[in-house]
Amino acid sequence: MTATGEAADAVRAHVPALVDERFASRLFAQDATLWGPEAESESAIRLSWVGLGQSSRPLVDEVAAIRADLGPDVDHVVLAGMGGSSLAPEVICATAGVPLTVLDSSDPDYVRAALGDRLERTVLVASSKSGGTVETDSQRRAYEGAFRDAGIDPTERIVVVTDPGSPLEASARAAGYRVVLADPNVGGRYSALTAFGLVPSGLAGVDIGALLDEADSVAGLLAEDAEGNPALVLGAALSGVDPKGSTGRRDKLALAADGTSVVGFGDWAEQLVAESTGKQGTGLLPVVVEGPQAPEVRWPASDVLPVLLVAADGDPASEPGEGDGTDGAAQNATTISVGGSLGALMLLWEAATAVAGRLLGINPFDQPDVESAKKAARGMLEGTPETGEPDLVDDGIELRGTPGLLDGVSDLPGAVAALLDRLEPGRGYLAVMAYLDRAEQAELADVRAPLALRTERPTTFGWGPRFLHSTGQYHKGGPAIGVYLQVTGDPAEDLDVPGQPFSFGHLIAAQAAGDAQVLADHDRPVLRVHLTDRAAGVARLREVLK
Numbered sequence: 001m002t003a004t005g006e007a008a009d010a011v012r013a014h015v016p017a018l019v020d021e022r023f024a025s026r027l028f029a030q031d032a033t034l035w036g037p038e039a040e041s042e043s044a045i046r047l048s049w050v051g052l053g054q055s056s057r058p059l060v061d062e063v064a065a066i067r068a069d070l071g072p073d074v075d076h077v078v079l080a081g082m083g084g085s086s087l088a089p090e091v092i093c094a095t096a097g098v099p100l101t102v103l104d105s106s107d108p109d110y111v112r113a114a115l116g117d118r119l120e121r122t123v124l125v126a127s128s129k130s131g132g133t134v135e136t137d138s139q140r141r142a143y144e145g146a147f148r149d150a151g152i153d154p155t156e157r158i159v160v161v162t163d164p165g166s167p168l169e170a171s172a173r174a175a176g177y178r179v180v181l182a183d184p185n186v187g188g189r190y191s192a193l194t195a196f197g198l199v200p201s202g203l204a205g206v207d208i209g210a211l212l213d214e215a216d217s218v219a220g221l222l223a224e225d226a227e228g229n230p231a232l233v234l235g236a237a238l239s240g241v242d243p244k245g246s247t248g249r250r251d252k253l254a255l256a257a258d259g260t261s262v263v264g265f266g267d268w269a270e271q272l273v274a275e276s277t278g279k280q281g282t283g284l285l286p287v288v289v290e291g292p293q294a295p296e297v298r299w300p301a302s303d304v305l306p307v308l309l310v311a312a313d314g315d316p317a318s319e320p321g322e323g324d325g326t327d328g329a330a331q332n333a334t335t336i337s338v339g340g341s342l343g344a345l346m347l348l349w350e351a352a353t354a355v356a357g358r359l360l361g362i363n364p365f366d367q368p369d370v371e372s373a374k375k376a377a378r379g380m381l382e383g384t385p386e387t388g389e390p391d392l393v394d395d396g397i398e399l400r401g402t403p404g405l406l407d408g409v410s411d412l413p414g415a416v417a418a419l420l421d422r423l424e425p426g427r428g429y430l431a432v433m434a435y436l437d438r439a440e441q442a443e444l445a446d447v448r449a450p451l452a453l454r455t456e457r458p459t460t461f462g463w464g465p466r467f468l469h470s471t472g473q474y475h476k477g478g479p480a481i482g483v484y485l486q487v488t489g490d491p492a493e494d495l496d497v498p499g500q501p502f503s504f505g506h507l508i509a510a511q512a513a514g515d516a517q518v519l520a521d522h523d524r525p526v527l528r529v530h531l532t533d534r535a536a537g538v539a540r541l542r543e544v545l546k
């Protein structure tokens, strides 16, 4: 990997001390004291990921046996899981070119579409480390009902992945489902090479043994107390860049695929980095962008660090970006380029994130602020309070803002302008959070780059509630510099959650309202845009957000 400019300065500033304190060898020896006494109890049960290249080997045969047992006619793998329970299989399968339906949404239209897709050929993998994630539980319930309605024995078609002793292990065994237990000493966002990453991927057809080999091929290198250790270099480059004379560190990472054969790596690294570091008012915000031409890469602001994901078989020239001197990369000359096989990259970034936690002075293994949004959502579910009247309605689009945001505003463009005006120059970021059907309304994601250009600020786009398990922790526990555009919409048709007093429509609305409330409680500006007609609303929103 290559670090240039201020990222190279950060490497020179921090790596020697990490070598002196033997951080790498102690990390791979699972030394729980590396992040201080307050983090020790959590770290002590969150470090097994360093050895998964070896310890996960039995899963290769275990998954092959399940695959054989399912038979060749069951060739549609659906994965119900959130955050660390689905993001890795999504990247693993996309990179291997094998199909996997990732069901990490509570949107009724999205769930209904999955249920209606090849059910007779479907195996559902229901993955949840805690067993208590409401989205995953609801998705599993929906599949149980659909299998039964189709005369299919759910015990033949549901595989549960969970931690030993979780409530889900007990209920799944009682229901007669296949259960694969995961290593409990690995946190969700570090669990790519545990059963959470390997069971759905292996069932979908990925050579998971080869993936473990890729991780194994670098484990020794990453454990070395040496200045060339890529984990020390990447960790220091990511978290150690305090730009000279600026208002703060380069704490937004513009993740851009620039030649890598890995598909969607940024979506996985986003949770790993944001949920590990975004706490105690600090942290690093991954901004997953379209590629090296994205605004955050071409004209990086002083608080943005371009991270180029390059081809595995070679680094780009170590010189700053090409160009005639007019594009930002050349002028800025602070970039990171990193390449490798997927298995190697996953272990590298996990180790680098552990290094970043050390340099940022935080515990990279807990997620203290996630619970607040889950609790708010539960309260909204139990109470099912109708969201108050909109502040204003513009052509079927309901607008609601945090106190004062929409004073004097009379339409959607005005509301958007009012929100963007709250962005702190040189520091702020904009988060677009779309609680919609990411297949049917996929085109809404196109607003990300135009908004970054318009605001000249890092702009993230996430599908709700999926992002709640990725950048959600950072939004609440990280620096208070975000402004939030939340988009919700009436579904084409609601969908009951079997055995629950709420529907998927209620659930996703409660999750959106709960998250907006928690952000407002953190005094963050939030604009809630509700589309009573999704298609027309998305079209209008795209126009306005350009």
Ligand SMILES: O=P(O)(O)OC[C@H]1O[C@](O)(CO)[C@@H](O)[C@@H]1O
Binding pocket: 082, 083, 084, 085, 127, 128, 129, 130, 131, 132, 133, 136, 188, 189, 275, 367, 370, 468, 469, 470
């Ligand atoms: O695997 P579980 O327990 O369902 O949790 C899913 C995700 O939710 C979180 O606990 C909170 O976002 C993540 O850390 C985790 O990956």
